[in-house]
Amino acid sequence: MTPFGFGRKKRSVGLDIGSGFVKVAVVDHSGSAPLVERLIVRPLGADAIVEGEVMDPGLVAQTVDAIFDEEGLSQRDVVVSVGGRDVIIKPIQMDRMRKSDAKEVIRWEAEQHVPFDMDDVQLDFEVTDPEGEGLQMGVLLVAAKRELVENKVALLEEANLNPRIIDVDAFALHNALEINYPEAMRGLSSLVSIGHETTNVNILEDGVPVLTRDLSFGTRRLSLDLQRERGMLADEAENVLRGEGADERLRSFLYERAQEVGRGIERATAFLETQEVGASLGRLYLCGGGVHVPGIAEALAERLEIETTVANPIERLGVKPGALDLDAARAIAPLMMLSVGLALRRIA
Ligand SMILES: Nc1ncnc2c1ncn2[C@@H]1O[C@H](COP(=O)(O)OP(=O)(O)OP(=O)(O)O)[C@@H](O)[C@H]1O
Ligand SMILES: [Mg+2]
Numbered sequence: 001m002t003p004f005g006f007g008r009k010k011r012s013v014g015l016d017i018g019s020g021f022v023k024v025a026v027v028d029h030s031g032s033a034p035l036v037e038r039l040i041v042r043p044l045g046a047d048a049i050v051e052g053e054v055m056d057p058g059l060v061a062q063t064v065d066a067i068f069d070e071e072g073l074s075q076r077d078v079v080v081s082v083g084g085r086d087v088i089i090k091p092i093q094m095d096r097m098r099k100s101d102a103k104e105v106i107r108w109e110a111e112q113h114v115p116f117d118m119d120d121v122q123l124d125f126e127v128t129d130p131e132g133e134g135l136q137m138g139v140l141l142v143a144a145k146r147e148l149v150e151n152k153v154a155l156l157e158e159a160n161l162n163p164r165i166i167d168v169d170a171f172a173l174h175n176a177l178e179i180n181y182p183e184a185m186r187g188l189s190s191l192v193s194i195g196h197e198t199t200n201v202n203i204l205e206d207g208v209p210v211l212t213r214d215l216s217f218g219t220r221r222l223s224l225d226l227q228r229e230r231g232m233l234a235d236e237a238e239n240v241l242r243g244e245g246a247d248e249r250l251r252s253f254l255y256e257r258a259q260e261v262g263r264g265i266e267r268a269t270a271f272l273e274t275q276e277v278g279a280s281l282g283r284l285y286l287c288g289g290g291v292h293v294p295g296i297a298e299a300l301a302e303r304l305e306i307e308t309t310v311a312n313p314i315e316r317l318g319v320k321p322g323a324l325d326l327d328a329a330r331a332i333a334p335l336m337m338l339s340v341g342l343a344l345r346r347i348a
Contacts, residue, residue, distance in 0.1 A: 011037070014172070014342025015078045015161070017060065019049040020196025020220060021289065022067055023336055025313075026075075027343035028320060034344060035318045041332045042067045051216070052084045052198065054155065061158035068161070077162045079342040082152055083169030083200070086145040088114050089209055091128065096137040099127060106141070114143040122146050128208050140208060142168055164347045169338060170202050170212045176341030177285060178207065180315040188272070188282030191311070192265060192300075193337060194290025196220045199261055201268045203281070211271075215264035219290050222257060229253075243292040251295050258299035265304060285311040287337035313340035 010030045016023040026038035048060050068076065094102070094109050106125050111118055121143045128138040149166060156163045177184050177191055184191075185207035193200045197218040203211040219241050226237035230253070240246045246254065269281055284306045286297055291310050301308035312333045317340075319326070 009075075009077060009164075009347035011075055012343045012345055012347055013073065013075050013078045014339040014344070015064070015080050015156075016336075016339040016342065017044070017049070017064060017080075017155075018195055019052065019198070019218075020044060021335065022064055023339040024067070024071070024073065025336055025339035025343040026073070027317075027340070029346050033318055035320045036314050036340070036343075037320045037323050038071070038073075039314075039324060039329055039332060039336050039340075040067070040071055040073075041335055042071075050197070052214075054151070057151070057155045058158065061155050064156075064159040064161070068159075076160060077164045077347055078156065079165040079167065079345050079347065080152065080156065080163050081167040081169045081172045081338065081342060082144055082148050083212075084148075084198075084214060086116075086148045087168055087170075088116070088141075088143045089168065089170055089212055090114070090141045090143075091208060091210055092139050092141050093136045094139055096132070096135055102127070102139070106139075109139075110141055110143055113141060116143060116145060120146050122149055138208075144168070165342075165345050167342060167345065169200065170209050172338050172341035172345075173200075173202060173287070174204065174207075174209060174341070175344050176313040176337045177204075177311060179317065179344060180313060181285065181309070181311065184283065184285060189285065190265065190269070190281050190283070190306075191285045191287070192261070193288035194218060194261065194286065194293070194296070195288045199264065199288070199290065201265055203269060203272070211268065213264075213268040215261065215268075217261050217264065219293065222254070222290075222293065225257065226250075226253075241290075241293050243294055246294040254293055255295050255299050258293070258296045259303060261296070262300055262303035265300070281306050284308045287311045287313070287334045289335045291334040310334055311337060313337045 012027050014025040022042050022044050024040040028035040028037050090113050110123050124142040126140045128140050189204045191202040195218050197220050199215040199217045201213045223237040226232045297308050313336050
């Protein structure tokens with residue numbers, strides 16, 4: 001017990017180990033509003049994580065440990081998350097009951113909704129309409145494969161880190177979106193994170209995540225395509241993908257490739273068209289390193305006929321005076337959505 005918040009951690013360190021880059025956000029919670037203190041992006045060795053799977057946990061742990069050392073991050077208590085195909089988030093309906101009673105039966109409910117063996121999962125849930133009075137209540141069910149969580153904890157321990165909170169990617173992204181773009185919590189919104197290897201699609205309905213889906217699309221493959229099909233060197237391709245100069249021909253090449261993301265979003269959200277909420281996807285928020293790919297935001301906006309915003313996780317957050325180089329922070333901001341969302345959680 002820590003009454004009155006005494007003993008609560010002053011800072012939260014959000015850690016996002018992506019397949020290409022490690023991101024760390026440090027947020028100070030000692031004041032009345034969260035203050036951003038650090039935003040760090042550092043590369044991970046190539047192919048250390050492939051298709052979401054950690055190929056060499058020892059190497060990843062070593063790299064992360066070294067990043068904390070070199071950046072002088074003395075706080076080793078971190079907030080992290082899990083995601084991908086071994087995590088399922090599902091809004092369900094069940095008989096209305098007290099939360100303590102729901103705890104007893106959630107495993108049984110989950111069995112009907114989650115295609116995993118119940119012996120191998122960690123379950124969590126939240127009642128989404130606690131004030132409701134109907135016979136049924138809305139519940140957001142979360143099931144994560146136990147092995148995924150255990151492996152993550154083992155890796156962090158090897159990196160001399162202490163995971164104090166283990167969140168779910170989609171919830172952390174949601175957190176960062178909500179604080180910066182409160183209007184995204186009304187009606188339908190889509191948050192799409194285009195990363196190094198994976199693009200995650202998250203659909204929110206009145207702030208409740210109703211769908212998350214991963215597409216295997218990212219800057220890694222775009223870079224390989226530019227090297228293979230356009231004869232570019234890896235560095236040149238990387239510069240183009242970061243938005244540093246692309247001629248008309250390259251732009252149209254990338255425009256075509258962006259259609260793949262558009263199609264993926266359309267397919268993932270096709271089910272919405274059959275519902276009364278209508279065919280509209282609401283507004284599209286983009287994040288992840290892939291947002292800098294020339295023309296990608298415009299391509300998606302055009303194809304999906306949707307208003308599109310490149311999300312900035314510190315748009316509405318205070319920044320500790322002098323703590324950040326604001327130009328540099330602006331460039332990396334879209335990559336930091338998940339890490340900032342994690343650092344917004346307070347460690348008890
Ligand atoms: N300032 C930047 N620093 C690093 N990478 C950048 C920058 N701007 C754009 N990028 C691009 O963003 C990519 C990394 O994006 P991001 O950090 O979202 O991916 P990730 O989290 O590592 O991957 P994934 O989520 O797919 O596992 C890089 O491959 C690079 O092409
Ligand atoms: Mg990522």
